[in-house]
Amino acid sequence: AQSVAQPEDQVNVAEGNPLTVKCTYSVSGNPYLFWYVQYPNRGLQFLLKYITGDNLVKGSYGFEAEFNKSQTSFHLKKPSALVSDSALYFCAVSSNAGNNRKLIWGLGTSLAVNP
Amino acid sequence: DTGVSQDPRHKITKRGQNVTFRCDPISEHNRLYWYRQTLGQGPEFLTYFQNEAQLEKSRLLSDRFSAERPKGSFSTLEIQRTEQGDSAMYLCASSSPDINYGYTFGSGTRLTVV
Numbered sequence: 021a022q023s024v025a026q027p028e029d030q031v032n033v034a035e036g037n038p039l040t041v042k043c044t045y046s047v048s049g050n051p052y053l054f055w056y057v058q059y060p061n062r063g064l065q066f067l068l069k070y071i072t073g074d075n076l077v078k079g080s081y082g083f084e085a086e087f088n089k090s091q092t093s094f095h096l097k098k099p100s101a102l103v104s105d106s107a108l109y110f111c112a113v114s115s116n117a118g119n120n121r122k123l124i125w126g127l128g129t130s131l132a133v134n135p
Numbered sequence: 136d137t138g139v140s141q142d143p144r145h146k147i148t149k150r151g152q153n154v155t156f157r158c159d160p161i162s163e164h165n166r167l168y169w170y171r172q173t174l175g176q177g178p179e180f181l182t183y184f185q186n187e188a189q190l191e192k193s194r195l196l197s198d199r200f201s202a203e204r205p206k207g208s209f210s211t212l213e214i215q216r217t218e219q220g221d222s223a224m225y226l227c228a229s230s231s232p233d234i235n236y237g238y239t240f241g242s243g244t245r246l247t248v249v
Contacts, residue, residue, distance in 0.1 A: 054237050054238075056240075061245075062242060062243075063226060063240040063241055063242040063243050064178070064226070064228075064238075064240040065240070066237050066238070066239070069237050110177055110178070122168070122180060122183055122191065123237075123238060125177040125178050125180075126177055127176060127177045128175070128176070128177045130175075
């Protein structure tokens with residue numbers, strides 16, 4: 021069965037420091053991996069995705085993520101955090117196995133960037 | 136087309152009443168998904184349409200829940216005899232057949248059952 025784990029409920033970083041939000045996954049077939057962000061009382065906004073190609077994926081707002089097949093991970097990173105990055109971050113996975121294009125979601129990680 | 140639209144944004148209803156939510160996906164997207172999200176949790180899958188066909192329905196979706204997408208365009212999600220446990224954000228998303236583009240989410244409908 022497909023699954024996604026976000027091992028940290030909350031991540032706290034100081035503004036200007038690098039941030040990492042962790043995600044590991046389990047799928048059959050090749051993974052399609054996504055990061056979404058959710059601000060309070062808002063819907064989910066797409067940040068970036070990995071489908072194929074370069075393992076380092078660059079996305080919106082200066083975020084990037086690195087696909088690591090051997091570790092089955094897709095950690096979200098940003099070199100220098102902003103207070104405005106404070107939000108809920110969700111990792112999601114699908115696969116090319118079968119015709120099911122349903123995304124499986126992690127439970128989310130709350131990122132707090134302190135001034 | 137400015138994205139996925141959901142209506143209403145907020146709904147407060149008394150326990151036992153029926154409610155209906157609407158989702159208008161991006162026009163060229165043939166796949167439409169309903170999710171439910173409670174505070175501090177990730178989205179929980181409810182159901183999924185490809186065009187007008189409902190291809191999958193979660194076990195979370197009790198008999199009180201029904202969803203339709205009659206012409207393969209907009210979709211409705213109805214909850215009958217609402218219970219306080221139904222209080223949540225109901226999210227709609229759409230996608231093209233090519234998963235490379237991921238989902239586009241609407242802003243959600245927040246349901247409060249009192």
